[in-house]
């Protein structure tokens with residue numbers, strides 16, 4: 366039987382704190398098939414990060430199962446890499462860029478292979494010349510490219526990304542989006558991407574999954590009817606982009622507390 370790459374069944378999570386219990390995820394079900402680029406959107410605080418933490422094995426959910434390639438995960442699974450929003454916290458400042466990229470491979474992959482994967486991943490993100498620099502010598506966008514290279518060097522089947530471009534300026538963000546689409550093809554990696562940004566979710570994805578406010582369920586699974594390669598100007602003008610974007614924006618607005626986004630209420 367062929368399994369989806371990622372299968373999530375009835376996932377629930379309740380944080381138990383001194384102030385009481387807070388149910389964040391309230392029965393999430395979805396699958397991601399090989400080759401997809403799935404984005405997850407939802408109102409602030411709905412549990413997107415909690416969801417990614419359970420998928421990456423960093424947090425044990427209160428209930429439900431997560432399977433990667435048909436195997437139920439119990440800890441941090443192989444075949445999975447994660448890129449976080451805060452590149453400053455995710456790279457080691459005292460290690461050079463090359464050593465950062467190589468780090469997760471130590472003890473797992475032979476030295477020659479580590480070196481070749483590091484060189485290949487850095488080249489793929491346009492940083493072949495930066496291996497001997499320290500992260501703090503690079504711009505924010507470049508540091509996030511190092512974090513992407515480190516994830517790619519692990520040769521993951523599934524790449525989880527938690528708002529990876531939220532801390533960079535708009536031009537860098539567009540460049541990083543296009544870079545991500547290129548390396549996705551080159552490394553044949555399936556991506557699950559969390560973002561606050563409706564346009565970004567539609568621009569990048571083959572599917573957008575939308576979440577309700579907490580206690581969170583999935584409210585919609587929206588296919589994105591756009592071909593690859595995408596183009597920042599042409600794709601965003603495409604009527605299918607505009608239509609899908611409106612649909613996703615509407616889903617988020619309906620899910621948000623009060624029903625209106627802050628952008629709309631401020632006028």
Ligand SMILES: Nc1ncnc2c1ncn2[C@@H]1O[C@H](COP(=O)(O)OP(=O)(O)OP(=O)(O)O)[C@@H](O)[C@H]1O
Nearest residue numbers: 380381382387389408409410411412413414415416
């Ligand atoms: N370790 C924790 N202990 C207790 N409550 C937590 C913990 N982590 C998160 N929460 C609560 O769970 C809820 C969901 O948090 P989470 O960070 O998963 O949401 P999010 O959708 O990623 O948020 P944002 O959109 O603001 O990034 C929030 O109300 C948060 O306060």
